[in-house]
Amino acid sequence: MSQQHHNYYEVLGVSPSASTEQLRAAYREKVRIIHPDSAVAASPSASLQMAEVVHAWSTLSNPDLRRAYDEDFLESIEFPPAPIVRGQFPKSLIGWILTVGILGVLVLDALSSPIAPIKPDGLLQSGSCVVIDANKLAVEVGCEVEHYGVVRQLVGFDMTCPSDTESVRDRQGMGQACVVPSH
Numbered sequence: 001m002s003q004q005h006h007n008y009y010e011v012l013g014v015s016p017s018a019s020t021e022q023l024r025a026a027y028r029e030k031v032r033i034i035h036p037d038s039a040v041a042a043s044p045s046a047s048l049q050m051a052e053v054v055h056a057w058s059t060l061s062n063p064d065l066r067r068a069y070d071e072d073f074l075e076s077i078e079f080p081p082a083p084i085v086r087g088q089f090p091k092s093l094i095g096w097i098l099t100v101g102i103l104g105v106l107v108l109d110a111l112s113s114p115i116a117p118i119k120p121d122g123l124l125q126s127g128s129c130v131v132i133d134a135n136k137l138a139v140e141v142g143c144e145v146e147h148y149g150v151v152r153q154l155v156g157f158d159m160t161c162p163s164d165t166e167s168v169r170d171r172q173g174m175g176q177a178c179v180v181p182s183h
Contacts, residue, residue: 008056027057137171149179
């Protein structure tokens, strides 16, 4: 549909949200006032005004034509640009979230039990506390008991341990434990 030259709602004197009954009443009132044969409107432009009113009524009274006109009419209106409004940063909301988070962590910490030390599983690894048994083999023990030293690293049988550690065979035959003596 091409761009309209007239606002049909203004021609009939109604708002764009007018019902069909309101359009009909406005149309009849306009026709009564500007009809070329009426004594009130004996002017040369009366027939042009009458043609505009009839065209506006025929367009707006048909639901399909009115929908198409409204779409075209709204596209032709130039709305002023909306002002740019800067949003407010929710400082108080962030403060509340942080407060609740910190309180949650403190409550969970107070309600939780301390982590129990990991009991020896018999497999040597870096950081394992060991004792040397009667066969000169490294055996893992808990670090809370008296122990010979702490394993720095495990190496293969064909490798040597660093000079500041002692080489002790792993009881399970997995290689050599490079032990830092505790004494």
